[in-house]
Amino acid sequence: MSLFWSVTLFWGAAAVAVALALAFVLPFLLRGQQDERQQAARRDINLAVYRDQMKELKTELANGQLSEEQFLASKLELETRAAEDALAQEDSASAPQASRRLGFTLAGVLPIAAIGMYVWFGNPGVLTAAAGGPGSANTAAPTEQDGAHPVEPDRG
Numbered sequence: 001m002s003l004f005w006s007v008t009l010f011w012g013a014a015a016v017a018v019a020l021a022l023a024f025v026l027p028f029l030l031r032g033q034q035d036e037r038q039q040a041a042r043r044d045i046n047l048a049v050y051r052d053q054m055k056e057l058k059t060e061l062a063n064g065q066l067s068e069e070q071f072l073a074s075k076l077e078l079e080t081r082a083a084e085d086a087l088a089q090e091d092s093a094s095a096p097q098a099s100r101r102l103g104f105t106l107a108g109v110l111p112i113a114a115i116g117m118y119v120w121f122g123n124p125g126v127l128t129a130a131a132g133g134p135g136s137a138n139t140a141a142p143t144e145q146d147g148a149h150p151v152e153p154d155r156g
Helices: 003-030 032-063 068-094 102-122 125-130
Strands: none
Touching: 003 102, 032 068
16 A cells, blocks of 8 residues: 555544544534524413413403402412423523534534644654555564464374
């Protein structure tokens, strides 16, 4: 294999590994805004339901189906549920959300960090040696592990 193809194959494999790592990390970091939109839509739907229920209570009170005491009790329960729902949504909204900026920063820094760590801690010269450069394993004398010595017959 030529030097060009061995180096190209290595860097291609490294790029695939980095892309795979980003594929696992980025979706979780970039989905935060979709969750916020869904929560806002859910909040709007809940408010509409509470308003409709309040209108129904007022209509039932006006038609004489509910007494004043039943109306006040139902109204208090409805307001309590609405307040609890609003507080639960505020707690979930105040939870830290992954930011898109962090995702994009990670997408830029991860490949640079991987290449930098390879250059710093790794041995980039192995690529040229493995491709048949000077002092490579291809020019070394065959060893016993390479099958240079004949296999002795089995004396059994």
